[in-house]
Amino acid sequence: MxxxxxxxxxxxxxxxxxxxxxxxxxxxxxxxxxxxxxxxxxxxxxxxxxxxxxxxxxxxxxxxxxxxxxxxxxxxxxxxxxxxxxxxxxxxxxxxxxxxxxxxxxxxxxxxxxxxxxxxxxxxxxxxxxxxxxxxxxxxxxxxxxxxxxxxxxxxxxxxxxxxxxxxxxxxxxxxxxxxxxxxxxxxxxxxxxxxxxxxxxxxxxxxxxxxxxxxxxxxxxxxxxxxxxxxxxxxxxxxxxxxxxxxxxxxxxxxxxxxxxxxxxxxxxxxxxxxxxxxxxxxxxxxxxxxxADPALLYRSLLLNGRGHRFINEDTYPGRVGQATVFQQDRKAFLLYDETTNEEAARLAEHVVQPTWVSDDLGELEKEMGIAPGVLAGTVAVYNAGAERGEDPEWHKAAQWLRPLEPPYGVLDLREAPYGVFxxxxxxxxxxxxxxxxxxxxxxxxxxxxxxxxxxxxxxxxxxxxxxxxxxxxxxxxxxxxxx
Ligand SMILES: Cc1cc2nc3c(=O)[nH]c(=O)nc-3n(C[C@H](O)[C@H](O)[C@H](O)COP(=O)(O)OP(=O)(O)OC[C@H]3O[C@@H](n4cnc5c(N)ncnc54)[C@H](O)[C@@H]3O)c2cc1C
Missing domain, CATH: 3.50.50.60 (FAD/NAD(P)-binding domain)
Incomplete structure (x- = not known):
């Protein structure tokens, strides 16, 4: 330079x-x-x-x-x-x-x-x-x-x-x-x-x-x-x-x-x-x-959570918009939570396949790994799953085609240290x-x-x-x- x-x-x-x-x-x-x-x-x-x-x-x-x-x-x-x-x-x-x-x-x-x-x-x-x-x-x-x-x-x-x-x-x-x-x-x-x-x-x-x-x-x-x-x-x-x-x-x-x-x-x-x-x-x-x-094929089908275990944007929007929201509003702290079916679908479609950081049937156990307060994850998943059963996402309005109640075992991809491509x-x-x-x-x-x-x-x-x-x-x-x- x-x-x-x-x-x-x-x-x-x-x-x-x-x-x-x-x-x-x-x-x-x-x-x-x-x-x-x-x-x-x-x-x-x-x-x-x-x-x-x-x-x-x-x-x-x-x-x-x-x-x-x-x-x-x-x-x-x-x-x-x-x-x-x-x-x-x-x-x-x-x-x-x-x-x-x-x-x-x-x-x-x-x-x-x-x-x-x-x-x-x-x-x-x-x-x-x-x-x-x-x-x-x-x-x-x-x-x-x-x-x-x-x-x-x-x-x-x-x-x-x-x-x-x-x-x-x-x-x-x-x-x-x-x-x-x-x-x-x-x-x-x-x-x-x-x-x-x-x-x-x-x-x-x-x-x-x-x-x-x-x-x-x-x-x-x-x-x-x-x-x-x-x-x-x-x-x-x-x-x-x-x-x-x-x-x-x-x-x-x-x-x-x-x-x-x-x-x-x-x-x-x-x-x-x-x-x-x-x-x-x-x-x-x-x-x-x-x-x-993270690959959009996985992002759209997952729950995107901030460092406190809450969703903060609809996952099915433009991934650059998700990136801006995470970097500028969430201090780059993000996790993806998904299940086995999602993992298989994303692995079939994704440009780059990645393995989850943690896998467990127990949301409480995952919470501990993620360092978030007890009970938050169960609440986030319960709200999401209840809406998904009805084909709606009352919180963030993800489109029905991407909604499906998550089932154990769950996987979490820890993206807190993942680098973002920027211009x-x-x-x-x-x-x-x-x-x-x-x-x-x-x-x-x-x-x-x-x-x-x-x-x-x-x-x-x-x-x-x-x-x-x-x-x-x-x-x-x-x-x-x-x-x-
Ligand atoms: C991997 C990737 C994917 C992208 N995908 C898209 C996409 O699909 N759609 C989209 O809209 N955007 C996309 N972008 C962004 C987009 O490519 C750029 O923002 C855009 O090309 C910028 O065009 P530009 O002419 O301003 O700069 P550039 O294309 O970078 O051209 C600038 C030129 O100026 C020269 N230069 C620099 N300093 C000087 C100097 N002092 N004197 C003389 N020459 C100099 C450089 O060598 C360079 O050739 C992508 C970028 C990347 C890297």
């Missing part, structure tokens, strides 16, 4: 521009690639630099789920009705507190056009719904619920529709060889056809300013530093800060310990700090995805055009940003697909805006 200063360089100190373009984009993940494609389409000459040795960033590692809706051809072919209003209403609830209402409005309004643009870039989606609880769908499925739309509390508030559009990729291996690679492969192929110059192993280190205006950047490649002039502006698309322990401790301490990086080492927050160094405001820097550390979703404050805003809410001339360098659609609550969706959609808008700046 580079520790070089991000303090901006006054243009008076630049004696030679070693390269120049209308637009300089820092980062060639999905946000930067999308920005570059649209900037060229709007008539700009674009140079992209990326600190890594090739394209991809976190995008290439991702599951390739993109949050789209409003009645896409994939949704229709799978038999779902959706509307812009329903998509907006759901995201407003699910991404709060403090949802980015202005961004949500243009995002939902533009979702069908964005779907068509991705298809024009060569991205394909198979019109087939995947319904098993999981982080990723196997090859051959192009649509799934990725935000808890069909679960409590949202299902009762907004007509549910699946909106996780999964990029098609042959021979996927969920978690190891995922579809995000196919997304960025198509975006960078489109970028190449458009004639964008990309320089790899080239890190943007700090911005160059002429008064308040950003006019370029200093970059470094294999130890050699040079200045790149950006006649119309710079787009920061350099990912988030989950790989920067100091920034995590400072801004998102709950994500700093007991977690592992979901992203790349270049998620070091430099893009955000470069923006801050010229006066940019930030938003929701404490927010992030925290992936619940950050807070970042630079931007307008819907991708302009970076200062503390007064005014655009900083010549500076734009997109993707996880910014705070976007997933402002606090996260749904799978909103990061790739936000990064590509607002990357495009930043590209168009900077090209005409």
């Amino acid at each position: 580079s520790t070089a200063s991000t303090a901006p360089v006054p243009v008076s100190r630049v004696h030679h521009w070693a390269a120049e373009a209308d637009v300089l984009v820092a980062g060639n993940g999905c946000a930067g690639a999308s920005a570059s494609i649209e900037a060229v389409a709007a008539g700009a000459e674009v140079l992209v630099v990326d600190a890594a040795g090739g394209w991809g960033g976190a995008t290439a590692m991702s599951g390739g789920e993109i949050y789209l809706g409003g009645g896409t051809s994939v949704q229709k072919a799978c038999g779902f009705e959706d509307s812009v209003d329903a998509m907006y209403a759901f995201l407003k609830l699910a991404t709060g507190p403090d949802p980015a209402e202005d961004k949500l409005a243009v995002y939902c309004e533009g979702s069908l056009e964005h779907f068509d643009w991705l298809v024009r870039c060569g991205v394909t989606f198979v019109p087939k719904l995947w319904t098993e609880p999981s982080w990723e769908a196997p090859t051959g499925y192009g649509l799934m619920y990725t935000g808890g739309e069909n679960a409590y509390p949202f299902a009762g508030l907004v007509p549910p529709a699946p909106r996780g559009h999964i990029v098609h990729m042959e021979d996927k291996l969920p978690g190891e060889r995922s579809a995000g690679w196919m997304l960025i492969k198509n975006l960078t192929a489109t970028q190449e056809r458009a004639g964008v110059e990309v320089r790899y192993n080239t890190r943007a280190e700090r911005l160059v300013v002429d008064g308040e205006r950003v006019v370029g950047a200093e970059v470094v490649t294999f130890g050699e530093r040079y200045f790149v002039r950006a006649r119309r502006g710079v787009v920061l698309a350099a990912g988030g800060f989950a790989a920067n322990p100091a920034m995590l401790s400072q801004h998102a301490p709950r994500l700093a310990t007991g977690t592992f990086l979901v992203g790349t080492d270049n998620d070091d927050g430099r893009g955000i700090r470069m923006g801050q160094a010229v006066g940019a405001a930030v938003r929701h820097m404490d927010a992030g995805l925290a992936a619940f550390p 950050t979703i807070g970042g630079l404050h931007t307008s819907t055009r991708g302009e970076v805003l200062n503390a007064e809410g005014d655009p900083i001339p010549g500076l734009f940003a997109a993707g996880r360098t910014t705070s976007g659609i997933p402002s606090w609550g996260y749904c799978s697909g909103t990061s790739l969706g936000d990064s590509t959609f607002f990357g495009r808008r930043a590209g168009r805006a900077v090209a005409t700046a």
Whole structure:
């Protein structure tokens, strides 16, 4: 991780521009690639630099789920009705507190056009719904619920529709060889056809300013530093800060310990700090995805208990929502309680099979192992079982299809020490055009940003697909805006 200063360089100190373009984009993940494609389409000459040795960033590692809706051809072919209003209403609830209402409005309004643009870039989606609880769908499925739309509390508030559009990729291996690679492969192929110059192993280190205006950047490649002039502006698309322990401790301490990086080492927050160094405001820097550390196939069918033996969320919602609730509200203290039938079902369906930490016919004995007060577990199970007999969950409203009274012998999976995969979703404050805003809410001339360098659609609550969706959609808008700046 580079520790070089991000303090901006006054243009008076630049004696030679070693390269120049209308637009300089820092980062060639999905946000930067999308920005570059649209900037060229709007008539700009674009140079992209990326600190890594090739394209991809976190995008290439991702599951390739993109949050789209409003009645896409994939949704229709799978038999779902959706509307812009329903998509907006759901995201407003699910991404709060403090949802980015202005961004949500243009995002939902533009979702069908964005779907068509991705298809024009060569991205394909198979019109087939995947319904098993999981982080990723196997090859051959192009649509799934990725935000808890069909679960409590949202299902009762907004007509549910699946909106996780999964990029098609042959021979996927969920978690190891995922579809995000196919997304960025198509975006960078489109970028190449458009004639964008990309320089790899080239890190943007700090911005160059002429008064308040950003006019370029200093970059470094294999130890050699040079200045790149950006006649119309710079787009920061350099990912988030989950790989920067100091920034995590400072801004998102709950994500700093007991977690592992979901992203790349270049998620070091430099893009955000470069923006801050010229006066940019930030938003929701404490927010992030925290992936619940048990297989969704087991989670949905179990009772999720906190450190005191009580349930605290419906287990059948989006596992990222469960992860956030556990990390931010329960101090990462969680147990899964289930029985033999559940264990067998989950073992058949789960992506990773695990054995329970303790097994017993006696809830009192398990309570002692778990360190919770006597009688609490019996009460929790009695309430759950009584509801399940009637096909309902009066406490947390888990859907009837996941309810079944638990029977001895019981198993408990102790997740108190289990690490959570995290990436950050807070970042630079931007307008819907991708302009970076200062503390007064005014655009900083010549500076734009997109993707996880910014705070976007997933402002606090996260749904799978909103990061790739936000990064590509607002990357495009930043590209168009900077090209005409
Ligand atoms: C395993 C995994 C699964 C995921 N699944 C999904 C999913 O299904 N759906 C979803 O929406 N999201 C998913 N995500 C999250 C999503 O992939 C990222 O949030 C998203 O790709 C961010 O895009 P980006 O363009 O902002 O960043 P990136 O794709 O990380 O691109 C940033 C680029 O900037 C470069 N860079 C960094 N610093 C500099 C610098 N100073 N100068 C020049 N270049 C720099 C990096 O090398 C990188 O190439 C997943 C992430 C992971 C890791």
